[in-house]
Amino acid sequence: MKILIIATYFPPQNSVASLRPYSWAKYWSRAGHDVTVLTTRKHDHPTNTVYPYTGFAVREVEMPFFNLLRGSLGKKNAEKYTDSKNMPKAKLRAFAVGVINKLIQWFQTKYGVLNACRMPDLTDLWVEPAFQAVANERWDLVISSAWPYTVHRVAYKLRKAGIAKLWIADWRDLWTENHLYPGMWPFTIFEKRNERSWMTVADFITTVSDPLALVLERKYGSKVSVIYNGFDPEDYENLPKERSFPQDGVFRIIYTGSVYADKQDPSALFQAIARLHEAGHLSPDRLQIIFYGNNADMRTLAKEMNIVDYVQYGGFLPRQQVLHFQRDADALLFLEFKSDHVQGILTGKLFEYLFAGPPILSVGIGSDMSASTVLNATGRGESFGENVDTLAQRIHELVDGKANGLERHLPVGEERRNSAVIQYSRKRQAEKLIGLVSDT
Numbered sequence: 001m002k003i004l005i006i007a008t009y010f011p012p013q014n015s016v017a018s019l020r021p022y023s024w025a026k027y028w029s030r031a032g033h034d035v036t037v038l039t040t041r042k043h044d045h046p047t048n049t050v051y052p053y054t055g056f057a058v059r060e061v062e063m064p065f066f067n068l069l070r071g072s073l074g075k076k077n078a079e080k081y082t083d084s085k086n087m088p089k090a091k092l093r094a095f096a097v098g099v100i101n102k103l104i105q106w107f108q109t110k111y112g113v114l115n116a117c118r119m120p121d122l123t124d125l126w127v128e129p130a131f132q133a134v135a136n137e138r139w140d141l142v143i144s145s146a147w148p149y150t151v152h153r154v155a156y157k158l159r160k161a162g163i164a165k166l167w168i169a170d171w172r173d174l175w176t177e178n179h180l181y182p183g184m185w186p187f188t189i190f191e192k193r194n195e196r197s198w199m200t201v202a203d204f205i206t207t208v209s210d211p212l213a214l215v216l217e218r219k220y221g222s223k224v225s226v227i228y229n230g231f232d233p234e235d236y237e238n239l240p241k242e243r244s245f246p247q248d249g250v251f252r253i254i255y256t257g258s259v260y261a262d263k264q265d266p267s268a269l270f271q272a273i274a275r276l277h278e279a280g281h282l283s284p285d286r287l288q289i290i291f292y293g294n295n296a297d298m299r300t301l302a303k304e305m306n307i308v309d310y311v312q313y314g315g316f317l318p319r320q321q322v323l324h325f326q327r328d329a330d331a332l333l334f335l336e337f338k339s340d341h342v343q344g345i346l347t348g349k350l351f352e353y354l355f356a357g358p359p360i361l362s363v364g365i366g367s368d369m370s371a372s373t374v375l376n377a378t379g380r381g382e383s384f385g386e387n388v389d390t391l392a393q394r395i396h397e398l399v400d401g402k403a404n405g406l407e408r409h410l411p412v413g414e415e416r417r418n419s420a421v422i423q424y425s426r427k428r429q430a431e432k433l434i435g436l437v438s439d440t
Contacts, residue, residue: 001140001437002034004164006130006151008116008123010039010058012048014319016257016348017172020229021145022051023426028434029055038134038154040126049319061133064125112181116148117173119187123150130154135163141437143168149175149191156198166437169202170227177215179337180260204436209346209370227433229348230426231355235323244328250288251399253361254329256322257293257349264335266298268384269363270305272392277307284309287399289333292317292325326356330402334381336364336371346370351424354380359398363391378420 007021021037029035035056040063042048104114112118131154142164144155158164173179176191183191199205199220206227207213216224245252255266269289276282291298292314302311314325326332332353350371353360360381362371372383384391422428 002138003028003036004134004139004142004158005035005037006039006142006144006154007037008040008126008148008151009145010037010042011051012042012045014045014047014049016229016352017147019232019348019426020170020172021143023230023232024143024430024433025056026054027427027430031431031434033434036134038130040123047316047318059133061126061130063122064129107184111184112178113184113187115181117175117178118181118183119149119191121148121150123148126150127153127157131157134158135161137163139164141166141168143170143433145170145172146175147172149194152198152202153194156201159201159203166203167201168204168206168433168436169199171205171207171212171216172229174207174212174215180263206433206436211370225436227429228351228424229346230351230424230429232426233355235319236327236355239320239324239327244324249286249403251286251330251402253287253289253331253333254325254358255289255291255293255296255333255335256326256352257296257347259291259293259296259298259335260337261295263337264364265338266333266335266363267301267305268386268388268391269333269361269395270298270302270307270311271388272395273307273310274305275388275392276396277310281396282399286403287395288312290314290325292322323352323356326352326358329356329358331398332356332358332360332381334360334362334371336362336383336385338364346374350374354378354421354424361391361394374424378418378424380421 005021005025007018009015009017009021011018011022025035025037037056037058039058039060041060107113108115114121116123127150135158139158142155142158144151144167146152146169152169155164155167155169159167176183176188176195182188196219199216203223205216205220205224207216207224208227208229210226213224213226253269259266266289273282273287273289287310289298289310290312294316297313299308299311299313302308317325334350334353350360354374360375362375362381362383364385375381375383382394384394
């Protein structure tokens with residue numbers, strides 16, 4: 001088949017969202033399909049992770065006005081105000097830029113607008129040039145993976161024009177019933193209309209978990225399927241053999257990824273540690289929790305709970321380094337989402353954890369979540385919800401176990417690639433996705 005994948009998130013952009021469409025391009029092209037990826041122009045960034053574009057084509061379309069938007073508030077324009085004569089102008093400009101940025105950030109955080117997930121968004125400007133870049137060909141299959149929602153607008157135009165024979169609309173998160181961002185009136189009215197009209201035209205709709213699928217099924221029926229995020233064993237083949245952390249007897253719990261305020265909360269874990277510390281069962285030279293990722297600095301919360309010496313923040317790192325840390329951790333922390341709308345948000349991080357090796361500690365909102373189902377089915381971890389007593393007991397056992405030479409990592413060989421885990425590989429999920437079309 002001649003396949004077009006539309007996804008603004010794509011390598012080398014360092015985001016777990018980039019890996020979902022990349023895995024489709026990689027494994028579908030290996031299976032003999034003619035694959036093209038339509039994405040935004042990628043720019044240099046220190047955390048970029050280069051993946052080979054082997055066997056498929058990538059067409060990058062620049063965001064209109066990108067350089068103008070970046071340059072108008074950037075260092076280049078500010079340099080002309082650096083001399084003493086223009087210093088007042090520079091200070092005024094810096095103040096104005098700060099106010100504008102804070103205002104934009106407030107709208108992004110509060111409503112999700114200008115943040116790739118709710119209307120309006122800057123990628124609205126990308127729709128028409130993206131459409132024109134691929135409209136002169138015919139495609140057997142177009143698959144668009146959101147966020148941002150605008151990738152679906154491009155695919156919708158292709159399907160309506162008869163340029164795409166079939167269209168799969170992939171939702172990594174919900175749009176009009178999003179669990180993080182409520183949107184802003186009156187744009188929410190247009191969002192509901194657009195989602196309904198677009199999804200009516202889509203031949204298939206996919207999402208990342210059963211709870212999200214149930215929400216979509218209530219609106220769009222049997223055309224909805226679950227395609228999980230996953231892990232790619234090939235990502236681990238070139239990791240350094242040397243251990244990331246010193247052999248100093250410290251039990252290290254690692255968290256990788258963003259932490260969403262008011263939605264994810266490590267407080268139960270911190271309370272368990274505080275309790276063990278107060279009882280004299282634990283000290284910072286025996287246990288450390290290290291957070292890596294955007295908005296993942298938990299040291300303020302740790303200070304409030306009197307365990308700041310147990311908590312570190314390592315910043316936002318390149319992907320290969322993160323995978324290295326995951327592999328060499330003593331335990332991996334997964335934080336459940338708190339949502340009034342859907343139960344069980346299965347992030348890509350959870351599936352990476354499955355293959356990494358260390359035991360997974362799921363903390364958050366209870367044991368009836370999708371994450372708990374995955375952990376129970378694979379035997380890869382435990383869900384504690386907000387049960388501080390049980391969590392404290394497990395932490396005590398794990399730390400003492402390491403002190404006594406008892407490791408709980410999965411073996412590095414084929415034993416950890418059991419059928420319960422390997423079903424979540426990105427290759428298996430790519431095969432499942434293309435099977436939707438093959439079965440029609």
